[in-house]
Amino acid sequence: MDSKSIRTLELPLVLARLADFTSFSAGRARALESLPSSEIETVAHWQRQTTEARRLLATRGEVSVGGARDVRAAVTAAARGSTLQPEDLLAIRQTVVAGRTLGRLIRRAGEEYPALTLEAAGLHEMPELIDAIDRTLDDDGEVRDGASERLAAIRVELRRAHDRLLGRLQRVLSEHASHLQEQIITQREGRYVVPLRAEFKGRVRGIVHDQSASGATLFVEPLVTVELNNRWKEQQLLEKEEIRRILAELSSQVGRAAEALQATVTALAELDLILARARYADAIGANEPVLAAAPPAQTPPHARPADAQAGSAAGLAPGTLGLIAARHPLLDPASVVPIDLELQPGVGAIVITGPNTGGKTVALKTAGLLALMCQCGLHVPAASGSSLAVFDSVFADIGDEQSIQQSLSTFSSHITQVIRILERATPRSLVILDELGAGTDPTEGSALARAILIRLVSSGIPTLVATHYPELKAFAHATPGVVNASVEFDPRTLLPTYRIALGVPGQSNALAIAARLGLADEILDRARSMISPEDMAASRLLEQIQRDREAVRTERSQAAAARREASETETKLSRRLARIEDERQALIDAARDEAQREVQALREELRGLRRRAHEAVAQGGPDTLRSIESEAKALDDRLEAKPAPAPFETAPARRPRVGDTVHLRSVGIQGKVVAVSGENLELMVGALRVRAEFGDVALREAPAATPPARSSTPTPTPPAPDRRPPGMELNLRGLTVEEALVDLERYLDSAFLSRLPFVRIIHGKGTGRLRTAIREALRAHSLVASVQEA
Numbered sequence: 001m002d003s004k005s006i007r008t009l010e011l012p013l014v015l016a017r018l019a020d021f022t023s024f025s026a027g028r029a030r031a032l033e034s035l036p037s038s039e040i041e042t043v044a045h046w047q048r049q050t051t052e053a054r055r056l057l058a059t060r061g062e063v064s065v066g067g068a069r070d071v072r073a074a075v076t077a078a079a080r081g082s083t084l085q086p087e088d089l090l091a092i093r094q095t096v097v098a099g100r101t102l103g104r105l106i107r108r109a110g111e112e113y114p115a116l117t118l119e120a121a122g123l124h125e126m127p128e129l130i131d132a133i134d135r136t137l138d139d140d141g142e143v144r145d146g147a148s149e150r151l152a153a154i155r156v157e158l159r160r161a162h163d164r165l166l167g168r169l170q171r172v173l174s175e176h177a178s179h180l181q182e183q184i185i186t187q188r189e190g191r192y193v194v195p196l197r198a199e200f201k202g203r204v205r206g207i208v209h210d211q212s213a214s215g216a217t218l219f220v221e222p223l224v225t226v227e228l229n230n231r232w233k234e235q236q237l238l239e240k241e242e243i244r245r246i247l248a249e250l251s252s253q254v255g256r257a258a259e260a261l262q263a264t265v266t267a268l269a270e271l272d273l274i275l276a277r278a279r280y281a282d283a284i285g286a287n288e289p290v291l292a293a294a295p296p297a298q299t300p301p302h303a304r305p306a307d308a309q310a311g312s313a314a315g316l317a318p319g320t321l322g323l324i325a326a327r328h329p330l331l332d333p334a335s336v337v338p339i340d341l342e343l344q345p346g347v348g349a350i351v352i353t354g355p356n357t358g359g360k361t362v363a364l365k366t367a368g369l370l371a372l373m374c375q376c377g378l379h380v381p382a383a384s385g386s387s388l389a390v391f392d393s394v395f396a397d398i399g400d401e402q403s404i405q406q407s408l409s410t411f412s413s414h415i416t417q418v419i420r421i422l423e424r425a426t427p428r429s430l431v432i433l434d435e436l437g438a439g440t441d442p443t444e445g446s447a448l449a450r451a452i453l454i455r456l457v458s459s460g461i462p463t464l465v466a467t468h469y470p471e472l473k474a475f476a477h478a479t480p481g482v483v484n485a486s487v488e489f490d491p492r493t494l495l496p497t498y499r500i501a502l503g504v505p506g507q508s509n510a511l512a513i514a515a516r517l518g519l520a521d522e523i524l525d526r527a528r529s530m531i532s533p534e535d536m537a538a539s540r541l542l543e544q545i546q547r548d549r550e551a552v553r554t555e556r557s558q559a560a561a562a563r564r565e566a567s568e569t570e571t572k573l574s575r576r577l578a579r580i581e582d583e584r585q586a587l588i589d590a591a592r593d594e595a596q597r598e599v600q601a602l603r604e605e606l607r608g609l610r611r612r613a614h615e616a617v618a619q620g621g622p623d624t625l626r627s628i629e630s631e632a633k634a635l636d637d638r639l640e641a642k643p644a645p646a647p648f649e650t651a652p653a654r655r656p657r658v659g660d661t662v663h664l665r666s667v668g669i670q671g672k673v674v675a676v677s678g679e680n681l682e683l684m685v686g687a688l689r690v691r692a693e694f695g696d697v698a699l700r701e702a703p704a705a706t707p708p709a710r711s712s713t714p715t716p717t718p719p720a721p722d723r724r725p726p727g728m729e730l731n732l733r734g735l736t737v738e739e740a741l742v743d744l745e746r747y748l749d750s751a752f753l754s755r756l757p758f759v760r761i762i763h764g765k766g767t768g769r770l771r772t773a774i775r776e777a778l779r780a781h782s783l784v785a786s787v788q789e790a
Contacts, residue, residue, distance in 0.1 A: 001036050002424070005396040009368040011376075013330055018378070021279040026070040026265055027272025034273070036375035040390040044291055046377025048115040051288050053278035056106075056113060063105065065272045068098040072265050079258040083244065084251040086141035092254060092261065093133040099123040099264045102271060119274065122267030124260040129253060136250055143243045151242045158235035165192060165228040172204065172222050179203045181217045191229045193219040277378055284329050286379035290387040292320060320462050321367065321430070322387035328366045329373070329381050337498035338383075339363050347483050349453060349463040351476040352500065354487035355513070359498035360466035361398060361434050363487070367464055368396050368432045391430045395421040398434040411439030418452060427460040434466045446471040457481050596753065600746070607745065655694060656681060662697040664690070670700065726750040733764035737773045744777060752783045
């Protein structure tokens, strides 16, 4: 990439704003050092990262690398054998924890964020290092007593020595209260002393460590406490040495993990940059651009001798540049006017003309800067659907760059830059030239501008040019591969609108502006008389075209507003119908559940009657049997009278198509349609491929439609399915025979209602009693078609 053009197009200012969205120093450095890539695979990967990060922030709330620090210098020092300070070790711990937290968040939803998951692979959790730091240091960076057994013992002895020392000093205070300046114990040079009044020097035998500024107070260490002070000091030295040893050992552990720590900080910096790109995109209302294939590299053809032979942008691919409602990211979003700018297939150059301060330079800078932003992985402030090629370089010559030191005029400076661009640009580059050929004689400057443009277009180099030369308008109109464009001007207010009109050459509007500013009519009339009638007619025609375009734009805006309103109304109605359908389905499900509960209760009563019947047979009571038969008949009648209510079906608004999400009624699950064959569908349910009939599925959130006419012959309806399928397996191990038979009966009922084709029953081995009872129950059960051993 051309570094000078990067500065000219102000990419560093965009990167500085991007850096404000980072969370720690390493991420900020990555943002400021970002450079555009010329590899389409790299740019596409970066764009996916930004898109996934925006989705992650939208769905998971605040996500950051909070707590991370750039600890690479400390880690390098530890790897070289240095002993780290507690604050460095705590920073390393915080960084590893921040990486662990962010990594787990991303990996939990890895399928949704593959590009982020790939980046998170560089995050190492290092639980042993975190545990070691936690065992050694508290949150304030103090070494814990339990960091080592020796340190714990030293500190116990240290506290004892300290207590003995203070106790003896308290007795000195009591014994010599009248000789002391104050009843306090203080320290001088790390040793405990008492403040003795100077006139009583010698009354308290000891070592003088200091005196007050006035000389009235001497700070004396009593001789009776010297040994105790020495003992306390010795324990302090032992503690300091043990802490040094502990920190050195912990630093050595950090050094051994240096590679993983360096990789973690690097991955955190990259993820911080990606999240910053996402936050910046949200802040400026940006969208992911469509990446178009850049023109293939080729050997430039020989320059053609005449304008008409300038070529048709050889080598250009469709979609080289297609910006819709593009905005310059450094301008005030409340006042910036979006522009459309497109290099259509077969077009190699756009010549933009129009009055000064009309927005030509801003349009050029917007196109160039958005191309660079895209190739840095940033989403661009343009409407969805905007496309950009991945250029090998973007060259820009914009503004007055005259150099006093090098004795270069404005014209010389521009030509120097143009020469450099012509030497380096390829068909995969984007060239942007502002005021091409300006700063010299208009006739020669215009001719030079046309010759340079012919060279660029004939070489197949995408080019954007801004100019005031009328000859370039005619050149663009007559040359294949070159189109005119203009910055629009409101003829009523005589003010620029800053919009770009493709296919229409611009006007200077000098006479209109002069009239608005109050120039005398006599002068204006004389000026008009000096303009050829053909030029005046062309000017009036352009004005009419401008008015017509404005009218079309107004009508198009009104139509778009009407479409938006209709779309919003349709969405509201669809949602309302979906809610009604959900409520209807909820009522049906409630009725099904109620019916199933009643059936289940009746079956429980039947099971109780069967048990009583078995007991009666065993006891030989005919009266009891007759009573049980009567109750059983009554329950049978109740079962026949209360069938499960048939589900009320409504036809979907349309037949499901490939890609639709549908609800499979028979098993109460959702799947995605992957194939349609006649009256059957193939669905993907998780990793399974399932076949189903059209009548067994319902579109999710489909708008209501008029139900088809029902057949006069009623169709039998299968039992209502349980909304929670029971699963394909029942594990009865560990249950008693009675408990297992009850659970088995309930499970088979639920499996039948869910229309499961087969189930698996696990009874275990044990004594064999449970196995025998289960197999007998299955063979005798009316809902079981066959039993096979596993």
